[in-house]
Amino acid sequence: MSSVRLEVLWSPVHKDKFITWGTEISLYETSEKCGDIRRTDYVDLSETSSARLLATNSSYHYVKAVDIHPMEGSEILLAIGQANGKVSLTTFGPSNFDFLGINGMDMVPKHPRQCNVVSWCQNDPQLIAAGLDRYRSDHCVLVWDIQSRTGAAVVAEMGLSDMAHSLTWLPDHHKTLVVGMNNKLLKMIDLRDPSKAACSSQTKAVYGVTAAPYSNFMLASYLESQVSIWDIRAFEKPVLTLLQSKPITKILWCPTRNNLLGSLQRDTKSIYLHYIQQMEELDHSVVERSIRPGVSHQITSFSWHPLDENRLLAITLSGLVTDTYVSERITLNWAQSTSIVWTHGQRTLQSVSCTDSVYEMLGDISALMKLRATRGYGLQYEMEENGDLVDDENLKLIWRWLGATKRLSDEFNINLPTRHLGIRSVLGMDKTTPSSISTKSEAVLVPFNGAGSNCNAKVYRSDVRDKALKLCDWSFIHNLPQLLHAVESLQSQGEVTKAVAVAVFGLQLNTAIKLLSSSTSEHTTISMALSGYSNDNESVWRDACIASRLKLNDPYLRAVFAFLTADSDNYNSVLEEEEMAVTDRIAFALAYLSDSKLVEYLNKLTDQLTVDGNLAGLILTGMSSSALPLLQQYLDSTGDVQSVAIFTMKGFPPSLLESNRAQYWISSYRELLDMWRLWDHRAQFDIQHNARTSLKPEQQIYVTCSFCMKTLSSNAFSRNKGPFPRTKVSCCPNCRKPQPRCSICLINMGTPSQSDASNCNSNNGGMKINTFSSWYTWCQTCRHGGHSKHIIQWFEDHQECPVTGCTCRCLSLDATSFTV
Known part of the structure; x- marks a missing residue:
């Protein structure tokens, strides 16, 4: 690889072969490196890959364009466009194309002039198109069928007395070409009626026209220092124009990523990437970045790998080829439960939970706060005991x-x-x-x-x-x-x-x-x-x-x-x-x-x-208003809303505890506890908080009669003159209709507690309190339910609601029941 090679091209059907060309054409085969073993017949492409020269073809001295035959399973067949307009088909030695009479075939225009571009048709690999310079009585676009009975035969001629600067086949539109012509026109041509242009657009961006492999409508072309993005559904003007700092020399769509366009500028050591994002119908935006393939010389060409995601080859003026993987811009999602999920190209990595060893390196404050909460941090009566639960x-x-x-x-x-x-x-x-x-x-x-x-x-x-x-x-x-x-x-x-x-x-x-x-x-x-x-x-x-x-x-x-x-x-x-x-x-x-x-x-x-x-500044300020900016700065620096909320709840006087900033910290910590499903810790935190403030929580849940829709709270009716004492009632105090029954034991809700005297709560005035297993619970969809212990027992063996005729699958609707 000592001679000058200005262009590089991956084979579209061979994941381990590529060619370079300039004054001669060379074929290389890539392989992974085997440890520290260096093989003299291989050249390094990267830290992990190398390449071996398989063959060289020096028969063509005036090469202007090269394309590789796209038929899967076939050997390397090149179409070479030359300065005299001739398009030659050649291989790197004996091949199956020799028996077909294709190897060595020449396709010659009527009048000699430079061939600017050659391109095989992906959908119909027997067709090849060539774009030529202008001649006053000849066409600038010729399409040959290399498997016709009479040899290579011209099946279409287009652009009489015109010049073709570039052309591309549309991948999802059979036998349709888009040609950049005459420094002023992009023309879409259907080979089924080549005399009639399907549509065209007046533009000077006629160079390097290329079709996006994963889009039925998107094209790209360039002129000097601007890249134009086209949508063939609205071909009158570009949907997006990307201005660059230097003149463009090459653009290529990535074949393994949706709407990722690579571009190369003159006299640069970087390749520029443009992520074209379609926001709405015909409305696009772009995210741009640049990569440097690790070379110290100017890059003259690059080529995307046809199968390996985000892999490309770049070649310099000196002929040095590098194999590069484009590092993906990761979309990181950090769940409230401290699990991490991120995407990498077309692959999605599974979540990493807080139990993974990677968290020891991350130092995630949310995982640390959750661990502290499970230990009862902030809820201990003696202040020093809370300090014993932390390492800070x-x-x-x-x-x-x-x-x-x-x-x-x-x-x-x-x-x-x-x-x-x-x-x-x-x-x-x-x-x-x-x-x-x-x-x-x-x-x-x-x-x-x-x-x-x-x-x-x-x-x-x-x-x-x-x-x-x-x-x-x-x-x-x-x-x-x-x-x-x-x-x-x-x-x-x-x-x-x-x-x-x-x-x-x-x-x-x-x-x-x-x-x-x-x-x-x-x-x-x-x-x-x-x-x-x-x-x-x-x-x-x-x-x-x-x-x-x-x-x-x-x-x-x-x-x-x-x-x-x-x-x-x-x-x-x-x-x-x-x-x-x-x-x-x-x-x-x-x-x-x-x-x-x-x-x-x-x-x-x-x-x-x-x-x-x-936080040591609290020893100076005390738990006064002077501590507010200090705690806010500590929160901004560490994200430890847990400690800030607990210090606020434990130490602030009631007047300061009720301030907007303090209540915002406390509310944020409550939301965290809810996200972590630490209901007991949240309840104990609220109890301690409510004991120190006059801000009492508003009632959020009301039990109403399903017939008259009035409240069933016996506390409300004990203030009236009705006959109902301040005890549980099994029927509505207003309409006397019975309350709902347990779906299993058929006992009405509100039936007086059957707990014995040992369950009496001395803090409740000696009233008998049902255990949690005797509390009522119900499905939020079908509204059927019953005693907690009965419902739990039922769904140990069933999926559907216990009420006859109800087909609601209550258990499958309960996300909490599937939480590990």
Whole structure:
């Protein structure tokens, strides 16, 4: 494949053969690669396919057009249009066409001129059409029958003194040609009456005319940099015109896809694809894209594979041929039940359920939410128990905070609309002046334990700061026994570096040094550095720690040395250590920042966490209106409407819970539960929600008499003076007609409960409550039914309704009964 070949063509009847042609014609056979074995007589087409040269024909030097005979089961037979107008039939060696006298046959026009196009008829493979240049006394379109008794015989002549630039056979219209002529006309010709044009259209887009293989009406042609799409039912003008950036050199319909047109532009390395979509009658739209077959040179031609979907060959100026599969634009359908279905060309892949291992890679939040819901997430009475049902540390943090704020409200008898206060509210920053703290803090100098006698740190204390530290779970910072217990607990959990930071922030250097010395060898070296602590701003120790601090990988160790080397109580390096937990940074600020710096830092941190959608920001905002934008940003980032709805239901005060945004989140989560058929979880969620809001659900179901159509609710009639007490009744209180009977046992609906005293519900005033198996159910189509247990038993052995004469197949109408 070293010589120049400008054109490539798949055989229409051989899935593994193609030809290339330019100065000579070559036949290749394709095959799949066998592992890493490289065969010297094969050339690579792609990573998975290669081709072997079978034969070469160099007998024709002025080839202008080539087409391959389309008869299935036959060998390769070429029709070659030449510069002198001659159309020659040839093969690549001995074949069955030799016995038929076809191989070597020449079809010569009356007057020599260039042949622009040759095309075999798909419906009648013995016919071949040729389009020629103009001659003043000859036709430009000739059709031969290669199997006539006298050899190749002209069966039709068309276009006297005209020029044929291109032509195509219509696949579903027997013996009908469409010809692009004279730079101004597309003409449809029926060979049964070639003297009369069936219809025509005035246009300059007369090049490359080609018929869509899967459409009875659609054509395409081109002129310079525009592609025209035609519908022969309305042939006056194109139904669609596609403008391109460069002149077109070739267009081809894909034979394996409906209405997919490929086009090639001059001096490009890409092939352009046009998906022609018919919206309504004669109304079309197009979706366009381009593909690059992986070549570094300009493409001169391409050819679609006749059978393999979305496969094509492309050839470059240097003669390099590549075998390419067009990646399909997938239509992805993600079901509410978390199953996935997508289409790929003419094949539809089966659904992938949430139990498939692929979901571990997808990280689908809907599947995760469903799993949490089945575990009872959000319905536990103790806040922390909900956190135990999730793996996300941020969610665990918020549930611990909700539990802590609830206990804090009970401890300090906080009588506010919300019991889940944020640190800003505890400090008094959410009142009229958010730029200050309600209680002035006291600055105290506290010495380091384990450093020189002149090593002190300025610590700020106040009642509101102590309360805020409890919300961060850092109440131990000013109590030595609790501090040592917290350090020991963190060490036992394997969080050594955090335990070291807690000890240092608690000014217990000796404890921190012992922790590091008993840990890894790397930590032993750090303990030696820590033991040399000095508060001298010009000491060699301080300069060395500042230089090497950023080389540490652990954020808590970086924060420790940033704290010890801070200049004039400037702790920005500690507070901006984003890899530290937000609560740890807030607790440090509560202990070591002055009132003004603390307010400035908390305002800045609140804004940042809100923009990031970080749930840790709830510790600052509390369950107040300030939490709404934060929760919305978290929802937009993660799609976790479940947690947002549950936090809203559990934590918001009634006035905020009834806001439009909160109710929208809750309604969205309810719909999800309904889609997942988690009816019990939905009912429990509604019970907890309705207990915290004055928005009561409206009655949606009414039981009415089928005779007088009035309500059968005994609650409504107990307010009247009628003789019916507030109990179940077996007849209509208005018309006295009996209520429907169970189709199986024939007992009327409304018959007093027969349950024994053990089924009494103490919360229902001692009334006897029927078990669910004694409740009435009915078919939504035929309206027949009865006690649930009787209906279930009936349909274990039957498909039709139990009522005599009713042919309704109730069970087959119940989609829920088929749910696995």
